Amino acid sequence: MQFVRIGLTITAATLVATVAGAQEEPARRTMLVLDGSGSMWGQIDGTPKISVARDAIGRLLNDWSPGNEIGLMAYGHRSEGDCSDIETLIEPGDLDVDAFEQAMQSVNPRGKTPIGASVEAAADRLAGVDVPSSVVVVTDGLENCGADLCALGDRLAESGTGLTAHVIGFDIEDSEGQLACLAEATGGRYLSAADAESLTGALRDVSAQPTAPSEPLFVDEFERTELGEDWTVDFPEPSGFIVDTGALVTMTVEPGAMGDDPEKANIFRWTGAELPEGDWEIAADFTASMGEVQTLGGRRAIIQVGRYEDEANHISVHVIRQGNSNDDMWLRLRSVGGGNATVEDVEIAGDVRGYDLARILRDFEEKGARLVLSKRGRDYTGRLEMNGWRMQPDGPEVIETQPLQVLRTMGDPALFAGTLGSEQTVAEFDRVEIRSLP
Numbered sequence: 001m002q003f004v005r006i007g008l009t010i011t012a013a014t015l016v017a018t019v020a021g022a023q024e025e026p027a028r029r030t031m032l033v034l035d036g037s038g039s040m041w042g043q044i045d046g047t048p049k050i051s052v053a054r055d056a057i058g059r060l061l062n063d064w065s066p067g068n069e070i071g072l073m074a075y076g077h078r079s080e081g082d083c084s085d086i087e088t089l090i091e092p093g094d095l096d097v098d099a100f101e102q103a104m105q106s107v108n109p110r111g112k113t114p115i116g117a118s119v120e121a122a123a124d125r126l127a128g129v130d131v132p133s134s135v136v137v138v139t140d141g142l143e144n145c146g147a148d149l150c151a152l153g154d155r156l157a158e159s160g161t162g163l164t165a166h167v168i169g170f171d172i173e174d175s176e177g178q179l180a181c182l183a184e185a186t187g188g189r190y191l192s193a194a195d196a197e198s199l200t201g202a203l204r205d206v207s208a209q210p211t212a213p214s215e216p217l218f219v220d221e222f223e224r225t226e227l228g229e230d231w232t233v234d235f236p237e238p239s240g241f242i243v244d245t246g247a248l249v250t251m252t253v254e255p256g257a258m259g260d261d262p263e264k265a266n267i268f269r270w271t272g273a274e275l276p277e278g279d280w281e282i283a284a285d286f287t288a289s290m291g292e293v294q295t296l297g298g299r300r301a302i303i304q305v306g307r308y309e310d311e312a313n314h315i316s317v318h319v320i321r322q323g324n325s326n327d328d329m330w331l332r333l334r335s336v337g338g339g340n341a342t343v344e345d346v347e348i349a350g351d352v353r354g355y356d357l358a359r360i361l362r363d364f365e366e367k368g369a370r371l372v373l374s375k376r377g378r379d380y381t382g383r384l385e386m387n388g389w390r391m392q393p394d395g396p397e398v399i400e401t402q403p404l405q406v407l408r409t410m411g412d413p414a415l416f417a418g419t420l421g422s423e424q425t426v427a428e429f430d431r432v433e434i435r436s437l438p
Helices: 002-024 049-062 097-105 115-126 149-158 178-185 196-207 357-366
Strands: 029-035 069-075 086-093 133-139 164-170 190-193 218-220 232-234 241-243 248-251 267-269 280-289 301-310 313-321 329-337 340-349 369-376 379-386 398-400 412-419 426-436
Touching: 029 049, 029 086, 029 115, 049 097, 049 164, 049 196, 069 097, 069 115, 086 097, 086 115, 115 133, 115 149, 115 178, 133 196, 149 178, 164 178, 164 196, 178 190, 190 196, 248 412, 280 301, 280 357, 280 412, 301 369, 313 369, 313 379, 313 412, 329 379, 340 398, 412 426
Parallel strands: 029 069, 029 133, 133 164, 164 190
Antiparallel strands: 069 086, 218 426, 232 267, 241 248, 248 426, 267 412, 280 369, 280 426, 301 313, 301 412, 313 329, 329 340, 369 379, 379 398
16 A cells, blocks of 8 residues: 555656646757857958857847747857867757857857858757757858758758758858758758848847748739729720739830839739738739840849839839849849838849859749738848749749838839830739738
8 A cells, every 4th residue: 555655656746747847848949050260250340240240149139038948059169170160058948148148258260160060960959859949050151161051951851850940141142052052951041141230130030939821811813804993003004914814914015113103004003902000011923924045135024012102102022134244133122212212132143153044034934933022010021932943953942132121111012014125024913912920
């Protein structure tokens, strides 16, 4: 009888401990990997990049959600030319801001950039706890210790651990797509940051608590033969558009773009839809015929999704083919308020530097893409999501502009397709939607 009583007591205590342990498990775990290579002494606006990175991470820590664990790792900070110079400064656990900031101050840049080995080491440190885990790498350089980051991303994805790797390229061009490849293979994001503000924003983006996507507030798939009363067409030219087989098909009738002419024809405004209070995004799925590769530049084509009040007050994200000698293509975010314009550009392709422009133009026409204008607080970003294809073999499937800060925008959700030259552009918008962002 005594044995049974003792056995029951032990079992109950074990059960209580197990339940308490389960309740105390973190919501998720993150290992932040800080670049301590010698190039981090380079300056941005007169400030060493290592100082900019410490400050940006400090702002992230101020907003860190209780219940989420975080650790700190650094590489290249103790010796020169040593690819094994990787150190865990803080094990993943509850955030101690003072300890974290003190550990960051101890990172004295001087060595190599072993990104791959650091991510593998971080994955080992995060293993063993069955909660969502992520590695966030802040680097101002490319891998220079021989690791194949694409292959590493594939191995991590196939390991079944569910680890997500995010990479923030700080003042760097990932021309071969290795950093993006590592991130995307694991379901993470590659973001570029050029200064303190964009680095802070990128850190917050990749560290935000994942949430289920909201259902669209408004959707139009154009399953009809007329545009209908939910849409208004500014200065309509009926020969330039039709609604046919589930798509709004629009064709250039004269050169120009949405917002550059007070009487621009065929700006499609979705007056039957309302943008919600707070954060939102407007997204349009499209295919587009933007011409062929030519010897001395090509068609100057443009596709736009935005919010439009009039030519002096609008904001839009563009895919634009310049038609210059290099036949560059850009993702452009442009805001005009009171007639004053602000622009953020990202070059996405061209007929040089390893781009197969002929294939890219075919993919836009045959596979299509999604163009998104997103608002979070006062920050607006433009995003291009390719439909299972990439601009370059190892390039990202999603390209995003740096944010523009805009105090107020006005007008209706709007679509436009056209040309900046003499040749026609034909686009088919087969779905447009508005979502509220969490």
